[in-house]
Amino acid sequence: MKLTKLTLAALLATAPMYALADESIIVQSTTSTANSGLYDYLLPIFTEATDITVNVVAVGTGQAIKNAANCDGDVLLVHAKPAEEKFVADGGGTTRTDLMYNDFIIVGPADDPAGVAGMTDVEPAMATIAEQGALFASRGDDSGTHKKEVALWKAAGVDTASGSGDWYRETGSGMGATLNAGLGMGAYVMTDRATWINFGNKQDYQIAVQGDEAMFNQYGVIPVNPEKCPSVNVEAAQTFNDWLISDEGQEAIAAYMVDGQQLFFPNAPEQGS
The missing domain is CATH 3.40.190.10 (Periplasmic binding protein-like II)
Structure with missing residues (x-):
């Protein structure tokens, strides 16, 4: 059967979307983690370890929380603890964990x-x-x-x-x-x-x-709640959360330096404690 240009375009557009659906997540993030260059350094390490691609939407914390509440993301990474705790209390996120400061x-x-x-x-x-x-x-x-x-x-x-x-x-x-x-x-x-x-x-x-x-400037990480947002890529989002707060993720955060200066200081609670 001969494919029309329209049909072929539809197939090309649709196939990669489904192929990558279980291997990618969206992180709603504060701008500071993007402007600092942290993601450019950190995400390739995570992807290499897990084969999960992370797409970052870098906006102000207030907008990032609104976006996550509207189910436009899988993970929230921001720096306004009272607002983060309210987001979880309102059912928008599953857990909030200190990440770095x-x-x-x-x-x-x-x-x-x-x-x-x-x-x-x-x-x-x-x-x-x-x-x-x-x-x-x-x-x-x-x-x-x-x-x-x-x-x-x-x-x-x-x-x-x-x-x-x-x-x-x-x-x-x-x-x-x-x-x-x-x-x-x-x-x-x-x-x-x-x-x-x-x-x-x-x-x-x-x-x-x-x-x-x-x-003092504390950052937290929160997986978006799949009970409120069924579109969440639960497994990949949890993998990202767990990697960030793991020894490997925390060491990677600590190792990021610019001009000989450490930009972020990991402080996630010890796992299993």
């Missing part, structure tokens, strides 16, 4: 217009930025970084709404784009350290504020 930092121009360079207490540093009316570029996108930033402003007693559009600028963009925007306007920016280390457009910017325990 690093920290947040505030970067700024070398001339340090707010005079906060070298500060290790984040709340007074942020209060000073606001008092001085120094430009601050916020992601403003409900990401894990934005959620942390909002909490820190609140703890510092600063109402950013009063400065919105003036000294406080919301980009509504990911971390890399917000860093570029901040550099363009000479604004301070809060970022995760891993993204900053891997960021290629630092210009004269330097780390201004760091070292406060309040800037």
Whole structure:
């Protein structure tokens, strides 16, 4: 039988989809793990070990959780623990496990217009930025970084709404784009350290504020619940989750370095404990 071009196209489009269905997963992820280069390093190791292909959708944590809740993924990997725990409590995920951590930092121009360079207490540093009316570029996108930033402003007693559009600028963009925007306007920016280390457009910017325990940045991994989302590739998703928190996965995370600096520090609980 002679195949029409339409029939042949349909077969070519359909066959690979089914062939790969049991060998691939979608991870809804925060942008920082992508911007840092971690996935480029980590995923080939996982695929080599398991023959499972991982497709990453890198968006802000809030959007990643919404996507997973809409069943548009098999695994969630983000960094906003209260929101993650709520996602599991609401039935969106099966379990949440600590995976790794690093920290947040505030970067700024070398001339340090707010005079906060070298500060290790984040709340007074942020209060000073606001008092001085120094430009601050916020992601403003409900990401894990934005959620942390909002909490820190609140703890510092600063109402950013009063400065919105003036000294406080919301980009509504990911971390890399917000860093570029901040550099363009000479604004301070809060970022995760891993993204900053891997960021290629630092210009004269330097780390201004760091070292406060309040800037701790925990990441978690959650398989999406198949009872709520029947389309989940359960076995492959669980394999990915288990590999990440295994000794092999944790060692791979720890081994990822840029310019001689470790970007993420594994802290999954010991298995069987």
